[in-house]
Amino acid sequence: MEAYLHGVSTRSVDDLIKALGADTGISKSEVSRICADLDSEVTAFRDRPLSHTTFPxxxxxxxxxxxxxxxxxxxxxxxxxxxxxxxxxxxxxxxxxxxxxxxxxxxxxxxxxxxxxxxxxxxxxxxxxxxxxxxxxxxxxxxxxxxxxxx
CATH class of the missing domain: 3.30.420.10 (Ribonuclease H-like superfamily/Ribonuclease H)
Structure with a gap:
């Protein structure tokens, strides 16, 4: 996730996974799944209530x-x-x-x-x-x- 967030291409992430010793790299569908997980976390953060305190x-x-x-x-x-x-x-x-x-x-x-x-x-x-x-x-x-x- 961290590599993808820093703008590393899917192909480069795939190469990185292989270099770390995995038999196979990472598929486009796996990248999409990771991004969907990130999207839900970002949405939860962006939509959270701000009423817990005041911000002068x-x-x-x-x-x-x-x-x-x-x-x-x-x-x-x-x-x-x-x-x-x-x-x-x-x-x-x-x-x-x-x-x-x-x-x-x-x-x-x-x-x-x-x-x-x-x-x-x-x-x-x-x-x-x-x-x-x-x-x-x-x-x-x-x-x-x-x-x-x-x-």
């Missing part, structure tokens, strides 16, 4: 990665939210992937966090992406925004 501080960011979509390699936005509780504990609140990080995309992502129980946001920290800042103001009314010092 939320960091938001995005990066772009290459992904295969409809048999083409394209650039995709991967956005992530990290919450910090009042006692300083950090937790990944959620992430999602989309075509770009426009305002509608950020708004949908933030609304999904809120629907899962994210409450108590007092300060959001992010870059100054206009769509993100507008989405924050629309979804978390009254929360302050601060530009991330790294950005």
């Amino acid at each position: 501080y939320v960091f938001l960011d995005a990066t772009y990665c290459k992904a295969r979509v409809n048999h083409r390699v394209v650039s995709q936005a991967v956005v992530i939210a990290t919450g910090v509780s009042a006692d300083g504990r950090r937790e990944i609140l959620g992430f999602t992937v989309g075509d770009s990080e426009d305002g509608a995309f950020w708004t949908a992502f933030l609304r999904s966090l809120k629907a899962r129980g994210l409450t108590g946001v007092q300060l959001a920290i992010s870059d100054a992406h206009a769509g993100l800042v507008a989405a924050l103001r629309a979804v978390f009314l009254g929360a302050a925004w601060q530009r991330c010092r790294v950005h």
